[in-house]
Amino acid sequence: MKLRGNVFKYGDNINTDEIIPARYLNTSDPKILGKYCMEDIDRDFTKKVRHGDIIVAGRNFGCGSSREHAPIAIKAAGVSCVIAKSYARIFYRNSINTGLPILECSEAADEAEMADKFEVDLDRGIIKNLTKCKTYKSQPFPKFVQGIIRAGGLMKWVKAGERE
Amino acid sequence: MGMTITEKILAAHSGAKNVCPGDIINCRVDILLGNDITAPISIELFEKAGAKRVFNKEKIVFVPDHFAPNKDIQSAEQCKRLREFSRKHKIINYFEVGRMGIEHALLPEMGIVLPGDLIIGADSHTCTYGALGAFSTGIGSTDLAAAMINGKIWFKVPSTIKINLYGKLNRWVSGKDLILYIIGKIGVDGANYRSMEFCGEVIKNLNMDNRLTICNMAIEAGAKNGIIEPDKETLNYIKKKARRKYKMYKSDSDAKYEEILEFNCSRLEPQVSLPHSPENAQPVSEVGNIKIDQVVIGSCTNGRITDLIEAAKILKGKKVNPNVRLLVFPATQAVYKEALKKGLIDIFIDAEGVVSTPTCGPCLGGHMGVLAEGERAVATTNRNFVGRMGHTKSEIYLASPAVAAASAIMGRIASPEEVVGK
Numbered sequence: 001m002k003l004r005g006n007v008f009k010y011g012d013n014i015n016t017d018e019i020i021p022a023r024y025l026n027t028s029d030p031k032i033l034g035k036y037c038m039e040d041i042d043r044d045f046t047k048k049v050r051h052g053d054i055i056v057a058g059r060n061f062g063c064g065s066s067r068e069h070a071p072i073a074i075k076a077a078g079v080s081c082v083i084a085k086s087y088a089r090i091f092y093r094n095s096i097n098t099g100l101p102i103l104e105c106s107e108a109a110d111e112a113e114m115a116d117k118f119e120v121d122l123d124r125g126i127i128k129n130l131t132k133c134k135t136y137k138s139q140p141f142p143k144f145v146q147g148i149i150r151a152g153g154l155m156k157w158v159k160a161g162e163r164e
Numbered sequence: 165m166g167m168t169i170t171e172k173i174l175a176a177h178s179g180a181k182n183v184c185p186g187d188i189i190n191c192r193v194d195i196l197l198g199n200d201i202t203a204p205i206s207i208e209l210f211e212k213a214g215a216k217r218v219f220n221k222e223k224i225v226f227v228p229d230h231f232a233p234n235k236d237i238q239s240a241e242q243c244k245r246l247r248e249f250s251r252k253h254k255i256i257n258y259f260e261v262g263r264m265g266i267e268h269a270l271l272p273e274m275g276i277v278l279p280g281d282l283i284i285g286a287d288s289h290t291c292t293y294g295a296l297g298a299f300s301t302g303i304g305s306t307d308l309a310a311a312m313i314n315g316k317i318w319f320k321v322p323s324t325i326k327i328n329l330y331g332k333l334n335r336w337v338s339g340k341d342l343i344l345y346i347i348g349k350i351g352v353d354g355a356n357y358r359s360m361e362f363c364g365e366v367i368k369n370l371n372m373d374n375r376l377t378i379c380n381m382a383i384e385a386g387a388k389n390g391i392i393e394p395d396k397e398t399l400n401y402i403k404k405k406a407r408r409k410y411k412m413y414k415s416d417s418d419a420k421y422e423e424i425l426e427f428n429c430s431r432l433e434p435q436v437s438l439p440h441s442p443e444n445a446q447p448v449s450e451v452g453n454i455k456i457d458q459v460v461i462g463s464c465t466n467g468r469i470t471d472l473i474e475a476a477k478i479l480k481g482k483k484v485n486p487n488v489r490l491l492v493f494p495a496t497q498a499v500y501k502e503a504l505k506k507g508l509i510d511i512f513i514d515a516e517g518v519v520s521t522p523t524c525g526p527c528l529g530g531h532m533g534v535l536a537e538g539e540r541a542v543a544t545t546n547r548n549f550v551g552r553m554g555h556t557k558s559e560i561y562l563a564s565p566a567v568a569a570a571s572a573i574m575g576r577i578a579s580p581e582e583v584v585g586k
């Protein structure tokens with residue numbers, strides 16, 4: 001799966017309250033959650049983000065609460081993939097379970113700037129910063145996890161498997 | 165080779181004799197937990213998957229506590245979803261408003277979680293129950309949905325950091341101060357993916373309420389779980405509550421640890437974590453003159469009876485500073501009732517604080533005390549992220565109930581000693 005988009009760059013320890021503030025958790029409707037994604041850290045995010053864009057961040061992305069609303073909001077906002085130096089444990093698991101592609105790559109994260117153009121080959125874990133003409137390698141997900149992502153999350157994957 | 169308490173519990177629930185860090189195992193779950201924010205997603209996934217029944221109606225616990233009593237129509241709909249699903253599937257441990265409390269205070273109090281259990285909850289502070297010698301960890305709504313169907317969940321066995329706390333605590337230094345101090349030392353990802361095992365003479369001498377506070381905040385260092393070996397205090401605590409079998413595991417003397425950290429706690433002062441991260445911990449004497457607008461005493465971190473007793477000791481016979489609003493949230497109905505009996509509620513009201521029904525409300529900026537732009541709060545909760553309690557330009561200082569109470573009286577961040585002496 002190849003993804004292309006512009007970078008939205010953030011720092012370390014971006015927490016789930018920043019990704020989707022608790023005041024919006026009285027719903028789990030992706031369309032509504034997507035509208036408020038990143039609101040407390042970047043007021044302009046939802047105005048500027050285009051379908052396919054990529055969030056790039058530092059260490060411990062997604063720390064804090066267990067809310068699955070966080071990866072759901074990111075996906076619903078149109079983001080195609082997150083690249084970070086590392087992820088908080090529950091967010092990592094929730095991203096796979098909800099079908100949000102995420103990659104770990106310190107170098108790509110360090111060197112990226114706001115609005116750089118990225119191309120990501122999820123199957124091979126290859127990240128290209130087209131603006132800076134740089135290529136990075138990160139660990140791709142194992143095949144079955146790629147399957148989960150492609151299906152759109154764990155439950156859909158399980159269901160699809162049952163039908164086969 | 166020896167195993168840690170975490171490894172032993174995971175092994176026992178996966179059917180393996182031994183497990184090592186890095187092993188991927190499929191585990192049987194003893195208790196599953198969801199709340200009014202996370203469980204509605206699980207319920208939807210459960211139904212979409214075509215599941216007809218839950219794997220065990222006694223092992224699933226649903227607590228509407230975040231936006232309950234319902235804060236608005238949408239929250240009411242979410243709580244209704246939980247209620248209707250619970251009725252349909254005859255979920256025994258559904259706790260309605262009036263019988264409920266904040267989930268992580270309620271489950272230990274009711275004897276629902278016990279030593280040796282494997283517990284998962286769609287709430288990050290599910291790690292609280294490690295204080296009883298259980299393996300317990302937060303997960304997302306999808307994992308909860310899957311486990312509601314088959315009672316299982318896969319894990320990667322974490323490596324363990326052993327944290328040995330020794331020395332003698334000063335008066336007014338509590339479990340909250342210890343955990344803020346530790347997070348200040350190792351950072352908010354200092355234990356990412358790993359298990360934190362708390363031990364040493366300081367832990368041995370702490371009561372269960374304080375131990376629950378410590379394990380509650382293991383997630384604030386990124387840990388998969390926090391855990392304390394069960395002992396006499398644990399037995400005392402569960403004696404009258406346990407209605408089923410449990411098992412007390414201990415780490416082997418030759419268990420392998422990824423890291424061993426030692427902290428001398430004898431000179432520790434009460435701690436305050438400055439905005440906007442729990443890792444910004446500082447001794448209260450070094451915080452400086454910080455004027456405040458609101459004080460919140462409660463939550464799953466510090467809303468138990470011991471916490472309210474500590475706060476009341478400081479507030480007794482005094483008045484809250486006229487520039488400060490004091491909000492007290494007993495964590496459960498039982499805590500509320502005990503506080504009434506002990507005369508604590510009188511003390512809070514006489515001090516001109518308000519006392520609320522149990523709810524998560526202000527802890528996550530939901531309702532019952534949201535902060536305005538530029539306001540500052542001292543809170544006994546566990547997260548001081550940007551916007552966590554309201555406006556993105558508000559500030560939260562995390563502290564113990566004693567520091568919070570002292571600050572309420574002084575109108576600025578203050579140490580308990582300033583109010584009641586050493």
Ligand code: SF4
Pocket residue numbers: 230266267268287289463464465523524527528545546
């Ligand atoms: S009191 Fe706060 S931290 Fe605890 S469960 Fe409720 S919202 Fe979460």
